[in-house]
Structure formats: structure tokens, C-alpha cells
Amino acid sequence: MGKPYAGVTFYIVDDTDQVVTGAWEAGELCIGGVQVMEGYLGDPETNARVIRTDLIAGDRVYRTGDLVQRNAEDEYVYLDRLDQVIKRAGTRIALAEIVAALREIPHVHDAVCITEQVGSRLMIIAYVASQHSLSAQAVRSDLAKAIPATMMPDQMHVVANLPRKATGKLSRDELKAELSQPARPPTSKVTELDAG
Secondary structure (H helix, E strand, C coil): CECCCCCEEEEEECCCCCECCCCCCCEEEEEEECCCCCCCCCCHHHHHHHEEEEEECCEEEEEEEEEEEECCCCCEEEEEEHHHEEEECCEEEEHHHHHHHHHCCCCCCEEEEEEEEECCEEEEEEEEECCCCCCHHHHHHHHHCCCCHHHCCCEEEEECCCCECCCCCECHHHHHHHHCCCCCCHHHCCEEEECC
């Protein structure tokens, strides 16, 4: 991302809303300066969340929802969206990294990871699309070569295609319906592997 323009201020805040200043410390990017809007019309709930006057003394900032860090040259480096980053057992996990690794596996043409709270555990559920007869175990085995064990999904599903909306986002309802269908021929068979 580089450095902010004159008149624009970047801040990085951690999980406790404290400003971090060290190189390579990750946190949420907050932007200050005269260009920061007053807020969203008729949406006080969102305004209270993203337009803040209590984080930085003397500055009104916009919370971007982007996870960033500064490098040794004081340049800002984009890492991921915070809504795609989770913290589990003290470890920060970027779901995009898991998806990228899944998409590198031969015969995988699409992948997505979502999270689901099950009791006290935050589960990572991976969906892989393939027109080949891939098993969840084979995908898991290949994935284990590319990412640390702490990032491994708790569940792995293999489907023929991932149903997406016009915006490109995953259609969870259609996916759940797909997974509830009876088994089909090998090229579109749905398989599931629970970790554990």
C-alpha cells in the first residue's frame, strides 16, 4: 500500500484498540484526516462502529476493517480483511491463506473457507470444488504440505461446484442444500472429512 498522502494519517490498532508502532506488528488500519466522512446517513449503528473519535486523541478516524502491518521502510502492507482473519488458540489465521493453498492443489478449481461457532470452538470449514474424483482425505493430505497444522480446516467438503451469487460471494444456502443431496456419481460426489 505504500505510505499515506500528505494530509492523510494512517494508524494501526491492535485487538485492544491500542496503537501499534513497531515494524511488522499487525492490526486494523484506521485512516484519519480532513477527508474522513461525517458518517453514513441514517445508520448510527455502523457510524458508532467505524467512525471513531475515541481511538486517537484529536483525530476522527475511519476503521477500514483491513488487516495491515508496516515494514522496515515504514510502508504499509495489506494482509487481509479482518472479517476473513480469525484468532484461535492464540494464533491469528487468515482464511485467505488457506483458500490460496487449496486452489494450488491439482484438479481444484475453486475453494472457500467459512467459520462456524460450535459450542466453545470456532470451526474452520473448507469447501473445495473439483470436476475430478477427489477425496477430502487426498485434499487434506496435499493441504498439510502447504500450511501449518494450526491452520488446517476442521472439516473438508468436496463438491462439483461452489454456488456463488452475482457478487461472487458464496451462497451458503445453496451450498447447504447441495451438501444435503444424496450421493451422486464420483465426478460430483460430496465427501466430508471431520478433523479429529
